[in-house]
Amino acid sequence: MKCRFVLLAVLAGFSISWGADAGPGTRLLRFPAIHGDRIVFGYAGDLYTVGAAGGTARKLTADAGYEMFPRFSPDGTQLAFTAQYDGNTEVYLMPSGGGIPRRLTITATLGRDDVADRMGPNNIVMGWKGNDKILFRSRKDEWNDFKGDLLLASVEGGLPEPLPLPYGGFGSFSPDGKRLAYNRVFREFRTWKRYRGGQADDVWIHDFDSRTTVNITDNPAQDIIPMWAGERIYFLSDRDEKKRFNLYSYDLRSKKTEKHTDFADFDVKFPSLGDQAIVFENGGFLYRFDLRSRKAVKVPITVADDQVTGRGGWIDVSRRVSNYEIAPDGSRALFGAHGEVFTVPAKHGRTLNLTRTPGAHERASKWSPDGKWIAWISDASGEDEVYIAPRDGSGPPRRLTEGGDTYKFSLLWSPDSKKILWSDKKLRLQVVEVESGKVTEVARAKAFEIADYAWSPDSLWVAWAQEEETQLQTVYLHSLASGATFPATDGWYDSGSPAFSADGKYLFFVSSRTFNPVYGQNEFNYSYRDMAKIYLVTLARETRSPFEPKSDEVRIKEEGSKEEPKPKPEPEAKVTVRVDPDGLVGRVAEVPVESGTYRHLTSAAGKLYYMTLRKGKAVLALYDFDKLKETELLDADGYEISADSKKMLIGQGGSYSIVDLPSARPDTSERLDLGDLRFEVDRAAEWRQIFHECWRQMRDFFYAPNMHGVDWAGMRERYAELLPFVRHRADLTYVIGEMIGELSAGHAYVGGGEVPPKERVPLGLLGAEIEKDPASGYFRIVKILRGENWDKATRSPLTDIGVDAKTGDYILAVDGRPTREMRDLYEALVHTAGKQVKLRLNGKPEEAGSRETVVVPVGDEHGLRYHEWVRGNLERVEKATGGRVGYIHIPDMGVDGLNMFVRHFYPQFRKEAVIVDVRSNGGGNVSPMVIERLRREAVLVDIARNTAPSLDPGGMIPGPKVALLDEFSASDGDIFAYR
Known part of the structure; x- marks a missing residue:
C-alpha cells in the first residue's frame, strides 16, 4: 500500500467505480495480435481471444506467471507467445484457439526478467518466419542488459538459430523471408517519452543474401516496431509536433512515409501485424487498423472473469515492517507494516490493528511518551497529514494538521506528549500542538531536507541537523519559549544525529572530525574513511565535562564527631534545560570511542546507546558515563528505548525482542509473536492509493517545480481513467510508468510491488x-x-x-x-x-x-561472456599495435566498473597510449575518479640506481587516450565522454 507513497482516489476528487468485473469497454488490454477474424491479447497477465469486431473475450491461459506477446502463425493455426509456465520466461506454442502450451526454448534465469522492468522481459516473441519458425529476442547470451539477440525458434523445439546480426530489437520478415525490417535498439519498456538521445532508433532493413543493411527512416525521433506488409513497412513514430507515438508506414517503391493515426492523449503501443489488419493498444483500448482502407477503429471488448490476481484477501505483513517503536512502559511494541499500524503485546494479549485502511498509507507511527496516543502520517485526506488515535483503538483517529502540501518525513513526540515534530520536502521543520492543532515552523533549510531532530527532556528545546550549501551538516538549537535559534556546532565539520542527555546537561552528536587517511595499494593516493565519532557540548556554561579528571581523596573524621547519616534518595526532579549560546560551539568534548560510523543516539540511565558499524556489521553499543567505558551489546538492525527508560525493543533480521534496559549483552531469545500481523487487503483500493501517492511523489520530488511544463494534475486525471481496469500489480506499474513518462525525463523509474509468486528454475550452463x-x-x-x-x-x-x-x-x-x-x-x-x-x-x-x-x-x-569479450578486445589491440597501446573496458560507473578500471589500468603504465572503452556502460557515479587518473600529466621522473624510472605523479599513462562509446553508453557512462 505504498508506491513508495500515494493518495485516496475518491477523496482526491476522482469518482472511480470498481465492480466485480471491469464492465463493458474493458481497458488495459495489452500486447494484441490479430489474424483473420480473431484477436488475441493480454489482460492481467493472461491471454484472451475475441472476435475482430469485439465482444466478450474468452480466456486462453490461466497461469500464475505472466503471459504476453502472442503472435499468430501466418496460416493462423498456431499461437506463439512468451510465458513463465515453468518458472523462467520462455517461448511457448499452442493452437490458436487454445490448448496445452508447449515450451520451445530453455534458457537461464536472468536477474532482470520481468514485464515491469525497464529492460523488459526476456525471450519476447516478435513474429514468425513462415509457419515453422518463430522470431524472438533474447538476452541469454548478452552480458549487457541493454542488448538482445534476434533468434529463430523451430516449432519442433531444439537449439534456437541466431540471426547474423550483432543485436536487435523488434523485427519483421519480408514476405519472402529474405530480408528483415528491424530496430537495433530495444527501449519500449522505458518510462521516458519524447526521447531524442543516442538510443532513439530507426527502422533498418537487412538483406540476408547480400549482407547489407540500410536505414529507411533516418529520423532524430523514435521509429520503432516495424511490420512488413507487402511493399509497405508500418512502424510507430513520435516524430510529429505532438511527439506522441502514432502509426506510420514507409512505401518501399516510392520511399515516402505516411502517417495513419493521429492520437493526441495516449501513445500507440505494441502494434502487431496480421494478414488483413494491424491491431494495437491506445489508452488501454484495442484498435484495428485495416490494411486496405487504412482506417483504424476501436474494438469494444469486455473481459468477464474472476481475475484472481486483482482480488484481495488476508495477507501476512510480518516481513514487511517499515518502522517499530516500544510502548512507554515496554508492555507492547508498535509496528508499521504494509501501510497499517499494529501494536503487539510483549507476552500476553492480542495484536491490534489500529488503522485497517487499505485505501490509505499510514506510516511513521510513534507512541506518545505518556502512553495515551499513537501518532502517524496518513494520506487518507489526499495529502500527508498527522493523525493521532487512542493507543487501544477505542476511538477514531483525529487529524491534527490541515492543508498538507508536500511529503512529510518522520514524526517525533515531545517528552511531555503535548507536541509533535516533523520535517517535510519543502525543507521545513514544523511542530504541532496536540490540543489546539496549532502548527509552528521551527526552521527552514536551504540546501536539503532536515532528517535528524531531537527534543530536550523538558520539551522546550529542539535540536536538528541541517545540511548547508557546503554539503556539510550543522547542528542547531531552537527555543520554543523565546523563538531563538543558534548553531551548536561550527561549519568546519560534518555534524548530525543530535540527542539530548536525559538530565538535560549535554547535547550529543556525531561528527566527522577524525582524519585517518588510508593510502591506496596501487598508487600514492589516499581516501578518508571512518571519520566520525560521538561528541557532546555542555549546554550551560558552568556544566562540567563528564571526562574531567577525577581524584579520590581521604576523608578524615574529626575526633568526637558523629557519623553523618546517608542522605535519603530524593524523588526524581523535573529536568529544566538551560542553554548558554555564548561559546556553545567551543564547549565540545569527545566521547572516547573508536572512529567509524554512528547513528541513532539515545540517552538513558546514565548511558548513551547508539548504533555503529564494526567489522562490516551493524552493532548496538553503549557508553557508560559512570564507568567511562564502551560496551558492544550485540549485532542488531536497530533499537528503541521505552519512555520510562526501563525497557528496550531490539530488531534483529526481521525478529524483535523486548528486554530490560541492558548494561551488558541482553538475551533476545524470547521473540515477539508477529503471527497476527495480518489484515484483509483490498487490492483495488490499495492500487488506487499507490497510483495517487506516486503522482504526489513526482509532484513533490521532481527537480523542476514546473514539471517540465506538463499539466501534472491533468496527467493524474488522464491516467487515473485506467485504474478501474488494473487487475495485476505489473499493470499498475505500467500505468504509473506511462504517467511519469509524460515528464520526458531520464532516471524516472518505477518498479517493485507484489506479484503472484512464481518459482524460478535454475538452469545449469557449461560456459x-x-x-x-x-x-x-x-x-x-x-x-x-x-x-x-x-x-x-x-x-x-x-x-x-x-x-x-x-x-x-x-x-x-x-x-x-x-x-x-x-x-x-x-x-x-x-x-x-x-x-x-x-x-x-x-x-x-x-x-x-x-x-x-x-x-x-x-x-x-554473463560474467564469463563479458570476460571473454574483454579478453578478445585486449588481444585484438595487442596484436594490431604490437603491444604499444593499452585497452581498458569499463562496464559501468559503479563498483564493478571501478574494479575493472583498476584491474586493467595499473598493469598498463608502460603503454604508449590507451583506449578507454565505455561502450554499453550503463552509468553510475565514479567517472570523476577515472577521469582524474586519465588527466594526470607527468611533472618529473623519479630515478634511483638499479631501478626502473617512474613518473611523478604516479598512476598515469602519459600518452594519447581515446574513448569509445556507443548508443548504449548511458548516464555517467555517457557523461564520461564529455568530461
Missing part, C-alpha cells in the same frame, strides 16, 4: 557454445569460453581443474541420458546449476573411445 550435429544427432562443443576459475563470476565449468573437455568434443550423454534423444541439450541441465553433472564426451560422434568427466555447471554465464 560453451553448443550446436547440434544433424548427421549424428549429438551435440558438439563449438567453443569453450575462457574464464578465470578462481573468480566465481568468471568460472568456466569445462576448464575447471580435472575436467577433461575440449573444443570439438561431442557430448554423447548427460548423466547417462543419450543426447541424440534430446531436441535441446539444456533440457538435461535444468536444476543442475552448482551441482555435479557427468558428461560422456568423445572427439568423434560415437561411443567407442568415449570418456566420462564430471563438471559443475554455473547458473549465470
Whole structure:
C-alpha cells in the first residue's frame, strides 16, 4: 500500500467505480495480435481471444506467471507467445484457439526478467518466419542488459538459430523471408517519452543474401516496431509536433512515409501485424487498423472473469515492517507494516490493528511518551497529514494538521506528549500542538531536507541537523519559549544525529572530525574513511565535562564527631534545560570511542546507546558515563528505548525482542509473536492509493517545480481513467510508468510491488557454445569460453581443474541420458546449476573411445561472456599495435566498473597510449575518479640506481587516450565522454 507513497482516489476528487468485473469497454488490454477474424491479447497477465469486431473475450491461459506477446502463425493455426509456465520466461506454442502450451526454448534465469522492468522481459516473441519458425529476442547470451539477440525458434523445439546480426530489437520478415525490417535498439519498456538521445532508433532493413543493411527512416525521433506488409513497412513514430507515438508506414517503391493515426492523449503501443489488419493498444483500448482502407477503429471488448490476481484477501505483513517503536512502559511494541499500524503485546494479549485502511498509507507511527496516543502520517485526506488515535483503538483517529502540501518525513513526540515534530520536502521543520492543532515552523533549510531532530527532556528545546550549501551538516538549537535559534556546532565539520542527555546537561552528536587517511595499494593516493565519532557540548556554561579528571581523596573524621547519616534518595526532579549560546560551539568534548560510523543516539540511565558499524556489521553499543567505558551489546538492525527508560525493543533480521534496559549483552531469545500481523487487503483500493501517492511523489520530488511544463494534475486525471481496469500489480506499474513518462525525463523509474509468486528454475550452463550435429544427432562443443576459475563470476565449468573437455568434443550423454534423444541439450541441465553433472564426451560422434568427466555447471554465464569479450578486445589491440597501446573496458560507473578500471589500468603504465572503452556502460557515479587518473600529466621522473624510472605523479599513462562509446553508453557512462 505504498508506491513508495500515494493518495485516496475518491477523496482526491476522482469518482472511480470498481465492480466485480471491469464492465463493458474493458481497458488495459495489452500486447494484441490479430489474424483473420480473431484477436488475441493480454489482460492481467493472461491471454484472451475475441472476435475482430469485439465482444466478450474468452480466456486462453490461466497461469500464475505472466503471459504476453502472442503472435499468430501466418496460416493462423498456431499461437506463439512468451510465458513463465515453468518458472523462467520462455517461448511457448499452442493452437490458436487454445490448448496445452508447449515450451520451445530453455534458457537461464536472468536477474532482470520481468514485464515491469525497464529492460523488459526476456525471450519476447516478435513474429514468425513462415509457419515453422518463430522470431524472438533474447538476452541469454548478452552480458549487457541493454542488448538482445534476434533468434529463430523451430516449432519442433531444439537449439534456437541466431540471426547474423550483432543485436536487435523488434523485427519483421519480408514476405519472402529474405530480408528483415528491424530496430537495433530495444527501449519500449522505458518510462521516458519524447526521447531524442543516442538510443532513439530507426527502422533498418537487412538483406540476408547480400549482407547489407540500410536505414529507411533516418529520423532524430523514435521509429520503432516495424511490420512488413507487402511493399509497405508500418512502424510507430513520435516524430510529429505532438511527439506522441502514432502509426506510420514507409512505401518501399516510392520511399515516402505516411502517417495513419493521429492520437493526441495516449501513445500507440505494441502494434502487431496480421494478414488483413494491424491491431494495437491506445489508452488501454484495442484498435484495428485495416490494411486496405487504412482506417483504424476501436474494438469494444469486455473481459468477464474472476481475475484472481486483482482480488484481495488476508495477507501476512510480518516481513514487511517499515518502522517499530516500544510502548512507554515496554508492555507492547508498535509496528508499521504494509501501510497499517499494529501494536503487539510483549507476552500476553492480542495484536491490534489500529488503522485497517487499505485505501490509505499510514506510516511513521510513534507512541506518545505518556502512553495515551499513537501518532502517524496518513494520506487518507489526499495529502500527508498527522493523525493521532487512542493507543487501544477505542476511538477514531483525529487529524491534527490541515492543508498538507508536500511529503512529510518522520514524526517525533515531545517528552511531555503535548507536541509533535516533523520535517517535510519543502525543507521545513514544523511542530504541532496536540490540543489546539496549532502548527509552528521551527526552521527552514536551504540546501536539503532536515532528517535528524531531537527534543530536550523538558520539551522546550529542539535540536536538528541541517545540511548547508557546503554539503556539510550543522547542528542547531531552537527555543520554543523565546523563538531563538543558534548553531551548536561550527561549519568546519560534518555534524548530525543530535540527542539530548536525559538530565538535560549535554547535547550529543556525531561528527566527522577524525582524519585517518588510508593510502591506496596501487598508487600514492589516499581516501578518508571512518571519520566520525560521538561528541557532546555542555549546554550551560558552568556544566562540567563528564571526562574531567577525577581524584579520590581521604576523608578524615574529626575526633568526637558523629557519623553523618546517608542522605535519603530524593524523588526524581523535573529536568529544566538551560542553554548558554555564548561559546556553545567551543564547549565540545569527545566521547572516547573508536572512529567509524554512528547513528541513532539515545540517552538513558546514565548511558548513551547508539548504533555503529564494526567489522562490516551493524552493532548496538553503549557508553557508560559512570564507568567511562564502551560496551558492544550485540549485532542488531536497530533499537528503541521505552519512555520510562526501563525497557528496550531490539530488531534483529526481521525478529524483535523486548528486554530490560541492558548494561551488558541482553538475551533476545524470547521473540515477539508477529503471527497476527495480518489484515484483509483490498487490492483495488490499495492500487488506487499507490497510483495517487506516486503522482504526489513526482509532484513533490521532481527537480523542476514546473514539471517540465506538463499539466501534472491533468496527467493524474488522464491516467487515473485506467485504474478501474488494473487487475495485476505489473499493470499498475505500467500505468504509473506511462504517467511519469509524460515528464520526458531520464532516471524516472518505477518498479517493485507484489506479484503472484512464481518459482524460478535454475538452469545449469557449461560456459560453451553448443550446436547440434544433424548427421549424428549429438551435440558438439563449438567453443569453450575462457574464464578465470578462481573468480566465481568468471568460472568456466569445462576448464575447471580435472575436467577433461575440449573444443570439438561431442557430448554423447548427460548423466547417462543419450543426447541424440534430446531436441535441446539444456533440457538435461535444468536444476543442475552448482551441482555435479557427468558428461560422456568423445572427439568423434560415437561411443567407442568415449570418456566420462564430471563438471559443475554455473547458473549465470554473463560474467564469463563479458570476460571473454574483454579478453578478445585486449588481444585484438595487442596484436594490431604490437603491444604499444593499452585497452581498458569499463562496464559501468559503479563498483564493478571501478574494479575493472583498476584491474586493467595499473598493469598498463608502460603503454604508449590507451583506449578507454565505455561502450554499453550503463552509468553510475565514479567517472570523476577515472577521469582524474586519465588527466594526470607527468611533472618529473623519479630515478634511483638499479631501478626502473617512474613518473611523478604516479598512476598515469602519459600518452594519447581515446574513448569509445556507443548508443548504449548511458548516464555517467555517457557523461564520461564529455568530461
